[in-house]
Amino acid sequence: MKLTFSPASPYARKVRVVAIELGLIDQIEFVPATVSPGTPNEAYSRDVSPLRKLPALILDDGTTIVDSYVIAEYLDERAGGGKLIPASGAEKWRVKTEHAITQGMLEAMLLCRYEKLLRPEEKRWDVWLNDQWDRAWQGFALFEHRTDTLARPLDIAQIGLVCALGYADFRFPDCGWRKAFPKVAAFHERMMQRPSIKETVPPPA
Numbered sequence: 528m529k530l531t532f533s534p535a536s537p538y539a540r541k542v543r544v545v546a547i548e549l550g551l552i553d554q555i556e557f558v559p560a561t562v563s564p565g566t567p568n569e570a571y572s573r574d575v576s577p578l579r580k581l582p583a584l585i586l587d588d589g590t591t592i593v594d595s596y597v598i599a600e601y602l603d604e605r606a607g608g609g610k611l612i613p614a615s616g617a618e619k620w621r622v623k624t625e626h627a628i629t630q631g632m633l634e635a636m637l638l639c640r641y642e643k644l645l646r647p648e649e650k651r652w653d654v655w656l657n658d659q660w661d662r663a664w665q666g667f668a669l670f671e672h673r674t675d676t677l678a679r680p681l682d683i684a685q686i687g688l689v690c691a692l693g694y695a696d697f698r699f700p701d702c703g704w705r706k707a708f709p710k711v712a713a714f715h716e717r718m719m720q721r722p723s724i725k726e727t728v729p730p731p732a
C-alpha cells in the first residue's frame with residue numbers, strides 16, 4: 528500500500544498513528560505529496576483524488592481510498608476489526624461522533640491557517656476567521672468535560688483529538704489551549720508517552 532502524505536498534515540498523522548497502533552506501518556510506503564489551495568496539481572487531481580487532498584491510500588490493486596477516517600476504518604478492518612473503532616452499539620456511535628467533532632475542529636483550524644497564509648490581507652474577514660477559530664476552541668472545551676472519553680482505552684476519537692491538539696501547537700503555538708483546558712492537557716501528556724504519538728509530532732514549522 529502507498530500513502531500520500533506530508534509530515535505537517537494532521538490528517539496524515541492520524542493515519543500514521545493508526546497504522547503504527549495496528550501493526551500495519553511496515554506494509555505502507557509513504558509518498559510525499561504537495562497540495563495546497565490555489566496551487567494546481569493536475570497529476571494528483573487526475574491520478575489520486577479530484578479533491579486534491581491528502582492523505583490517500585492506494586492499495587496494491589490500484590484502488591484508492593480517500594479521507595483519513597475512511598482510511599483508518601479500512602486499516603482497522605484489515606487488522607481484524609473493532610480495534611480503534613468499536614464494531615457496534617452505542618459506543619460505536621459515540622466514538623464516531625466524537626471523531627467527527629475532532630475532524631471538524633481540524634477543518635476549522637485549517638481554514639484559519641489557509642485564510643492567514645493564502646488570502647491577501649485586505650481581503651481577510653476577521654468575523655469569519657474568529658468564527659472558525661471558535662468552532663475549534665469549543666471542541667476543545669467539549670472534551671475538557673468528557674473525562675470518560677479522555678480516560679478510555681485508545682480509539683480513533685482520541686487519536687483525532689491528539690492530532691487536533693498537535694496541529695494547534697504546530698500552527699497556533701500561542702493559542703493557550705493547555706492553560707484553558709488542563710484535563711485535555713493532562714490527556715495529551717499521557718498520550719505523548721505512546722511511541723505512535725511521539726514519533727508523528729509535526730516537525731518544527
Ligand SMILES: N[C@@H](CCC(=O)N[C@@H](CS)C(=O)NCC(=O)O)C(=O)O
Pocket residue numbers: 535536537538539562563564565579580581582593594595596637
Ligand atoms: N477530510 C479530509 C481532509 C484532508 C485535508 O484537508 N488535507 C489537507 C492537508 S492537511 C489538504 O490536503 N489540503 C490541501 C487543499 O485543501 O488544497 C481527510 O480527513 O483526509
